[in-house]
Amino acid sequence: MRKIFLLIVGLPPAFTIIFGHVYDSNVVNQIPLTICDEDQSSLSRTLIDMYADSEKFSIVSHAATIDDVHAEIFSGRAKAALIIPKNFSREVKLGRGSEISIVVNSSNNMFGNASLSAAQEINRTFSIGVAQKIFEGANLLPDAAMATVYPIKMSVRILGNPTNGYSPFMLSGLILNGLQIGVMLAFVTFLTDELQLRRDFTKIFYVRFIFRRVATIWLFGMIGCALSLIVATKFFAIPMRGSWLDVLILGGAFLFFVEGVLMIFSAIAPQPELALQAPLLYIMPGLLYSGLSFPTFDMNEFARLYASTMPMTYAGDNLRDILLIGHAPNLWQDFRAMLLGGTIGICIALTIFFLRLKKGGSNVPARN
Numbered sequence: 001m002r003k004i005f006l007l008i009v010g011l012p013p014a015f016t017i018i019f020g021h022v023y024d025s026n027v028v029n030q031i032p033l034t035i036c037d038e039d040q041s042s043l044s045r046t047l048i049d050m051y052a053d054s055e056k057f058s059i060v061s062h063a064a065t066i067d068d069v070h071a072e073i074f075s076g077r078a079k080a081a082l083i084i085p086k087n088f089s090r091e092v093k094l095g096r097g098s099e100i101s102i103v104v105n106s107s108n109n110m111f112g113n114a115s116l117s118a119a120q121e122i123n124r125t126f127s128i129g130v131a132q133k134i135f136e137g138a139n140l141l142p143d144a145a146m147a148t149v150y151p152i153k154m155s156v157r158i159l160g161n162p163t164n165g166y167s168p169f170m171l172s173g174l175i176l177n178g179l180q181i182g183v184m185l186a187f188v189t190f191l192t193d194e195l196q197l198r199r200d201f202t203k204i205f206y207v208r209f210i211f212r213r214v215a216t217i218w219l220f221g222m223i224g225c226a227l228s229l230i231v232a233t234k235f236f237a238i239p240m241r242g243s244w245l246d247v248l249i250l251g252g253a254f255l256f257f258v259e260g261v262l263m264i265f266s267a268i269a270p271q272p273e274l275a276l277q278a279p280l281l282y283i284m285p286g287l288l289y290s291g292l293s294f295p296t297f298d299m300n301e302f303a304r305l306y307a308s309t310m311p312m313t314y315a316g317d318n319l320r321d322i323l324l325i326g327h328a329p330n331l332w333q334d335f336r337a338m339l340l341g342g343t344i345g346i347c348i349a350l351t352i353f354f355l356r357l358k359k360g361g362s363n364v365p366a367r368n
Contacts, residue, residue, distance in 0.1 A: 001216075004186040008220040011182035012228040016175050016236075028114040028166070033057040034078035036069050041089035047100070047126050051082060056118035073105050080104045080115040092130060160324040168238055172323055173292040173316045175228045179221060179251075180258045180286070180311065184279050187217045187259065191266035191353050192275045198360060206357075210350070214263075218255050225251040233323075242322035246331060250322070253338035254315040260345025261311065267352040286312040292320070314338050 033051060037044050051057050060078055063069045072078040083101040091098040102119045104112050132142070161168045190213055194206070201209075229247060232238040240247075262279055269275035287293065289303060290312035296304055307313045314334035321328040328334075 004217070005220055008179075008182045008186050008217060009224040009227065011185070012175060012178040012224040013231050014178070016171070016178065016228040016231045028111065029055050030058040031056060031080055031111055031115050031118075032060045032078045034061045034063050034069055034072040034081045035059055036063040036066065036081060036083045038086045039084050039088035043089040043092060043130070044084045047084065047122075048082070050122050050126055054118060054122055056114065069103060073103060078105075079111045080119070082119070093134070095134070160321075167236055168324055169320075170292070171232055171236060171238055172229075172319045173287060173290065173312070175225070175232060176254065176312060176315055176319065177283075177287055179225055179228065179255070180283055182224060183217060183221055183255065183258050184262055184283060185276070186220075187213070188262045188266050188279055189269075189272040189275045191263060191349065192269050192272045195267075195353070195356055195360065196272075198357070203354065206354075207350070210353075214259055214346070217259060218252070221255040221258075222248065222251060225255070238323055240323055241326035242328070246322050246328065247319065249335060250315055250318055250328070250331060253335045253342070254311050256342035257311040257314070257338040257345070258342075260342035260349070261309075263349035264345050264352070267349040267356070282310075286310050287316075289313065290316040292316045309341075311338060311341070314341075 035048055035051070037048060048059075052059055057080070061072055063072055063081070066083065069081045069083060073081060081101075081103040083103065085098060085100070088098045088100070100123065102116065104115045135144075191210075226248070229238075229240075233240045261282070265279045265282070266275050269278060285306075289296075289299075289307040289310060291307065292312070296307050296313065299307065314337050318328035318331050318334055322331070
């Protein structure tokens with residue numbers, strides 16, 4: 001029992017600490033950038049200085065040609081490139097405009113999205129500043145010049161995760177994933193073990209024994225869930241804007257669903273080793289199909305159907321909404337779905353277990 005307690009109560013907080021440090025910087029900064037300045041003017045150097053001053057980029061090299069730019073990116077030394085064409089300054093000052101190029105290695109979307117977003121912001125600020133100077137040169141006052149250049153302003157208000165940080169975005173889902181892995185390691189072999197022992201017990205005894213084990217694992221899981229969220233909120237600055245009661249209700253239903261699913265694997269597996277290995281094929285894709293990183297409403301029919309069988313699908317978004325927004329609109333709907341899923345899983349597992357026990361013969365003496 002001590003081993004089970006350590007797996008379920010200790011493993012999820014350990015996962016929280018490990019993954020919390022992975023996302024500790026919270027946003028992608030210091031993206032390696034190479035510069036190809038074909039203009040070599042004071043205006044191009046001003047633009048380069050803006051990129052150098054941005055915490056999003058770290059200038060790692062200067063390329064002489066476009067081929068050198070591609071070489072820097074394909075070698076992995078740079079993840080993005082800024083290309084400033086010849087006659088850039090002259091074309092801008094003549095009012096004809098010019099075009100700079102941003103080249104991004106988006107094999108990792110985190111680099112790609114962060115690079116493009118930061119580059120657009122820097123270029124917009126630079127363009128407005130240059131245009132304002134041009135209009136001021138035409139004897140417009142600074143405020144009038146700015147209004148002419150930038151007639152429509154936009155304010156942005158981001159709710160929930162205003163920094164677009166990766167830690168608030170991903171850590172809650174990773175906590176749930178660590179929790180179900182801990183439960184799997186501690187729980188999934190117990191029906192297989194009983195089938196191998198073939199104890200000569202009554203059906204009522206087995207039912208009581210199984211539900212005691214389910215209740216014990218559930219209780220340990222709730223402790224592990226609470227400890228993990230305390231670590232996340234106290235040490236990794238994950239906000240808790242919602243109710244701890246809602247979190248515990250969600251966690252309890254999630255654990256119940258996880259146990260129901262794992263009991264099916266435990267009941268059908270011929271060996272304890274297979275009972276541990278088979279659920280990995282089911283659990284590991286959970287983060288991809290749960291909607292945590294890619295929304296389920298935009299998945300194809302197969303993906304949505306597969307996702308509907310996974311506890312993470314019903315818990316991941318809800319936990320993140322409770323933490324970051326303060327409430328989860330689908331909490332009670334998904335709570336009922338998880339209770340139903342867990343109940344169905346346990347009923348299927350018990351049916352398979354007793355059929356296999358009867359087929360194998362339950363009158364074999366118990367081992368000492």
